[in-house]
Amino acid sequence: VSGKTPQGLQTRRAILEAAARIGSVDGLEGVTLGRLASELELSKSGLFAHFRSKEELQLATVEYARRIYAERVVIPGQSSPRGIATLYALLHHYVALMEQRIFPGGCFFASAMAEYDTRPGAVRDRVAEVQRQWLDALERSARDGIERGELREATAAAQLAFELEAAVLSANWYYHLFDDATFFARARRAVRSSLEATATGKGRRQLDAVIAACG
Amino acid sequence: VSGKTPQGLQTRRAILEAAARIGSVDGLEGVTLGRLASELELSKSGLFAHFRSKEELQLATVEYARRIYAERVVIPGQSSPRGIATLYALLHHYVALMEQRIFPGGCFFASAMAEYDTRPGAVRDRVAEVQRQWLDALERSARDGIERGELREATAAAQLAFELEAAVLSANWYYHLFDDATFFARARRAVRSSLEATATGKGRRQLDAVIAACG
Numbered sequence: 001v002s003g004k005t006p007q008g009l010q011t012r013r014a015i016l017e018a019a020a021r022i023g024s025v026d027g028l029e030g031v032t033l034g035r036l037a038s039e040l041e042l043s044k045s046g047l048f049a050h051f052r053s054k055e056e057l058q059l060a061t062v063e064y065a066r067r068i069y070a071e072r073v074v075i076p077g078q079s080s081p082r083g084i085a086t087l088y089a090l091l092h093h094y095v096a097l098m099e100q101r102i103f104p105g106g107c108f109f110a111s112a113m114a115e116y117d118t119r120p121g122a123v124r125d126r127v128a129e130v131q132r133q134w135l136d137a138l139e140r141s142a143r144d145g146i147e148r149g150e151l152r153e154a155t156a157a158a159q160l161a162f163e164l165e166a167a168v169l170s171a172n173w174y175y176h177l178f179d180d181a182t183f184f185a186r187a188r189r190a191v192r193s194s195l196e197a198t199a200t201g202k203g204r205r206q207l208d209a210v211i212a213a214c215g
Numbered sequence: 216v217s218g219k220t221p222q223g224l225q226t227r228r229a230i231l232e233a234a235a236r237i238g239s240v241d242g243l244e245g246v247t248l249g250r251l252a253s254e255l256e257l258s259k260s261g262l263f264a265h266f267r268s269k270e271e272l273q274l275a276t277v278e279y280a281r282r283i284y285a286e287r288v289v290i291p292g293q294s295s296p297r298g299i300a301t302l303y304a305l306l307h308h309y310v311a312l313m314e315q316r317i318f319p320g321g322c323f324f325a326s327a328m329a330e331y332d333t334r335p336g337a338v339r340d341r342v343a344e345v346q347r348q349w350l351d352a353l354e355r356s357a358r359d360g361i362e363r364g365e366l367r368e369a370t371a372a373a374q375l376a377f378e379l380e381a382a383v384l385s386a387n388w389y390y391h392l393f394d395d396a397t398f399f400a401r402a403r404r405a406v407r408s409s410l411e412a413t414a415t416g417k418g419r420r421q422l423d424a425v426i427a428a429c430g
Contacts, residue, residue, distance in 0.1 A: 025333045027242075105333045110388075114329030117391035118240045118320045128392050162401045166385035167378060173325075174377075176332035177343050186377045197412070 012050050014040060016064035019057060023065075024105030027115045028058045028123065058123045065108040066130050072097050074137065084150040084195060084203045085210035087141035087161075091168055091191050092214045095184055098172050107172045109134075138165055150203030160198060164191050227265050229255060231279035234272060238280075239320030242330045243273045243338065273338045280323040281345050287312050289352065299365040299410060299418045300425035302356035302376075306383055306406045307429045310399055313387050322387040324349070353380055365418030375413060379406050 018039055019031045033054065037044045051057040077090035098107060105111055109131055116124035138161035145151035151160075171187035174180065195207055233254055234246045248269065252259045266272040292305035313322060320326055324346055331339035357372035366375075386402035389395065410422055 027330075111329065113388055113392050114326065115242075117388065124392075131389075131392060159401055159404060162385070162389075162398070163378075163382060163405045166381040166402075166405070169385050169388070170377070170381035173328055173332065173384070174346075177328050177339075177346060183377070186374055187381075189374060190378050190381070 008050075011042070011046075013064075015042075015047065015050060015057075016061055019061040020065045020068075020108060021104060023058075023061055024103035024108050024111050026105070028061060028112060029115065031057065031061065033057065055122060059126060062112065062123065062126050062130065065103070065112075068102065069094075069097070069109070069134075072102070074134075078137075080210050080213070081206065083141060083145035083148045084199060084206050087138060087145060087164070088191065088195060088207060088210050089214060090138060090141065091164055092188075092210075094168050095171065095187055098168075098175065099181070099184055106176045107169070110169055110172050135161055135165060145199075145203060148202075149200055150206050151198050152200055155198050160194070164194060167191060167194075223265075226257070226261075228279075230257075230262065230265060230272075231276055234276040235280045235283075235323060236319060238273075238276055239318035239323050239326050241320070243276060243327060244330065246272065246276065248272065270337060274341060277327065277338065277341050277345065280318070280327075283317065284309075284312070284324070284349075287317070289349075293352075295425050295428070296421065298356060298360035298363045299414060299421050302353060302360060302379070303406065303410060303422060303425045304429060305353060305356065306379055307403075307425075309383050310386065310402055313383075313390065314396070314399055321391045322384070325384055325387050350376055350380060360414075360418060363417075364415055365421050366413050367415055370413050375409070379409060382406060382409075 015036055018036055019028075022031050022035070022039075031054075033044055033047050033051070036042070036057075037047050051060060073090060073093040077093050078086055080086045080089040103111075109127065112123075112127045113131060116127050139157050142151060142155065142157035142160045146153060146155055146157060167187045167190035171183040174183040192207075192211070196204065199207055230251055233251055234243075237246050237250070237254075246269075248259055248262050248266070251257070251272075252262050266275060288305060288308040292308050293301055295301045295304040318326075324342060327338075327342045328346060331342050353376035354372050357366060357370065357375045360366035361368060361370055361372060382402045382405035386398040389398040407422075407426070411419065414422055
């Protein structure tokens with residue numbers, strides 16, 4: 001089956017879905033062509049028609065996961081008004097994605113970061129790039145919020161983005177380690193109280209509106 | 216070599232030191248008796264005199280790492296006055312340990328948590344227990360701080376402990392992913408500003424004193 005026919009694209013998608021799922025639980029290094037072939041009941045040569053090497057498969061899996069975050073976190077988050085509303089909505093949709101357990105092992109990029117932070121190569125570079133874009137998106141929203149008079153002028157945008165992201169990232173780890181959803185509530189509370197403490201009067205009104213819209 | 220002679224204890228310590236080092240970089244599952252034997256130039260049967268199974272070795276490695284955190288983080292942290300000073304000092308010494316790169320792959324327990332959060336068994340249970348004790352120690356200091364009138368009465372101790380820990384835990388991940396020590400500075404700033412915002416007048420004086428003492 002060539003990778004370009006409709007059936008080929010469907011197979012490719014099924015491979016990447018399985019690889020992302022396995023990757024979030026056992027790590028991307030655990031995603032071997034042999035394991036995928038047996039899980040998907042495909043021949044190894046059938047798999048090789050789609051991915052010629054383990055690294056090519058791993059990079060394609062990272063792109064597949066990145067698209068899920070784009071569709072479910074970044075695009076809906078950025079459809080809110082720029083500034084504090086987008087900042088809140090990005091973090092809200094990230095936590096919601098974790099709560100929905102789309103990736104059974106938790107945040108795909110948190111797992112990939114843990115696995116590749118000390119393992120040089122193309123996969124690590126791409127994971128770092130995606131994670132950097134995520135931190136940058138948060139920081140940019142914070143800057144927008146300052147410019148629009150929603151966050152106090154003295155706010156350090158990069159610092160605020162780091163602190164908010166730290167709360168949602170750690171909730172992902174502790175939720176899985178302790179099997180305790182309280183940590184998502186803690187992350188939401190941290191995000192909300194930190195933004196309330198940093199917001200101007202105008203910013204608080206925007207924040208209340210986006211919280212009501214996100215539900 | 217028996218495990219009980221001085222030479223045996225020295226060998227055991229060398230094995231655990233290597234296992235903790237490898238574990239922080241490649242994960243505890245990557246610590247095989249074969250790999251240790253070749254790194255330490257020991258026979259496999261020599262290793263088996265100390266640890267009869269991979270799991271026994273992994274559990275002993277967790278205890279070895281726990282003792283390093285006890286000696287370098289918990290004991291010096293708790294030698295500060297109870298309350299806000301201990302809370303600050305625990306987090307300060309944790310960040311200092313990461314900065315010193317005692318574990319080349321970063322925080323041993325962050326790596327172990329990432330590796331075992333979805334892998335049931337004795338190692339996961341022990342890692343969760345140690346991590347729980349750490350969160351509890353932070354929460355207890357926060358409670359002490361409230362009781363002693365150093366933190367505002369309305370402070371939610373568990374929430375504060377979670378937020379502070381999230382900052383130092385995430386700094387560990389981002390420092391290694393981006394090879395950028397700025398993240399440690401961000402974590403320190405987050406801890407300090409969060410404690411300042413929560414402290415009473417008495418608490419601020421205690422905080423200034425412990426910051427001066429920690430350097």
